Amino acid sequence: MLTGKQKRFLRAEAHHLDPIFQVGKGGVSEMQCRQIEKALAVRELIKVRILDNCEFDKKTVAEQLAEGTDAELVQLIGLTVVLYKEAKKRDDRRIELPRA
Numbered sequence: 001m002l003t004g005k006q007k008r009f010l011r012a013e014a015h016h017l018d019p020i021f022q023v024g025k026g027g028v029s030e031m032q033c034r035q036i037e038k039a040l041a042v043r044e045l046i047k048v049r050i051l052d053n054c055e056f057d058k059k060t061v062a063e064q065l066a067e068g069t070d071a072e073l074v075q076l077i078g079l080t081v082v083l084y085k086e087a088k089k090r091d092d093r094r095i096e097l098p099r100a
Contacts, residue, residue, distance in 0.1 A: 002072050002084070006097045010045060010074045013095060014082045019049035023065070027056045033068030040071055040085040044095050050079040 002010070021036055039046055048065060050058050062081045066073040071085035087093045 002074070002097075007074055009098050010084050010095070011082065014045055014047060014074065017045065017047050019047040019080060021046070021048045022051055023048060023054055023061055024051045025053045025055060027054065028061055028064040028068060030068070033065070036065065036083070037069045037071075037085075040069060040083060041087065041092075044087055044093070045074075045082070045084050048081040048083065050081065052079070 020039060021032065023032070036046070036048065050061050054061060058076060058079060058081075062073055062076045065071070065081055065083060069083060069085065071083040074082040074084050076082075084095075086095075086097075
């Protein structure tokens with residue numbers, strides 16, 4: 001679980017990122033979650049865009065993405081979701097979170 005201070009830090013880090021995945025009409029799929037997990041393993045912090053034609057509520061989609069990828073939901077602003085998942089290996093970590 002991330003603290004407020006850590007979420008603020010991650011929101012600032014994600015500000016300049018572009019979304020690399022999109023959730024469309026069909027909603028969140030298992031295959032999409034696996035691809036996002038792979039991207040999180042490399043990048044740790046990503047943005048996902050929910051398209052206007054998505055049939056599901058944006059909060060539901062954000063929660064499904066977080067649960068499906070075992071990541072932390074950092075922010076849901078508009079139709080953009082920011083996800084964070086710490087790298088398993090200490091050497092692979094790119095983002096150093098502030099202490100609580």
